[in-house]
Amino acid sequence: MSRFTLVFAMAFATSATAYASSDTAWADFAKDVSTKCLEAAKGSLEKPSVVVDPFGTESYGVAILNGKAVGADARVSYLCVYNKQDKTAQIGSELPADKLGVTIP
DSSP states (O other), X not given: OOHHHHHHHHHHHHXXXXXXXXXXXXXXXXXXXXXXXXXXXXXXXXXXXXXXXXXXXXXXXXXXXXXXXXXXXXXXXEEEEEETTTTEEEEOOOEETTTOOOOOO
16 A cells, blocks of 8 residues: 555544544434434433433433322332434333432533
C-alpha cells in the first residue's frame, strides 16, 4: 500500500469517527434511547420520566425510567438497556421506590 493511500485512509477513518462522536450524533443517540425505552415501558408507567446516560457503554445505551405504576399509587423505576447495533430497547423488572430512589427533574 502506498504511503499516500495509507494517509488518505487514516484521514477518512478519523473524520468518520469525529462525526460519529459529534454533539449532534450524541443528542440523536440520546433521543433514540429515550424514545425506544419509553415505547418498551408503554403501559407500565403513567407520565413516565426518563434520564439517559449520555454515552452508554460500547455496545449499549442505558436509561432509567421513573413514574407512577399504572393502576397503583406507588412510584417505581425501570432500567432500560438499548442495543446500539440493532437499535432495540428492553426494560428490566419493576423496581419499587424503597429499592431504587430516583428523582428526575
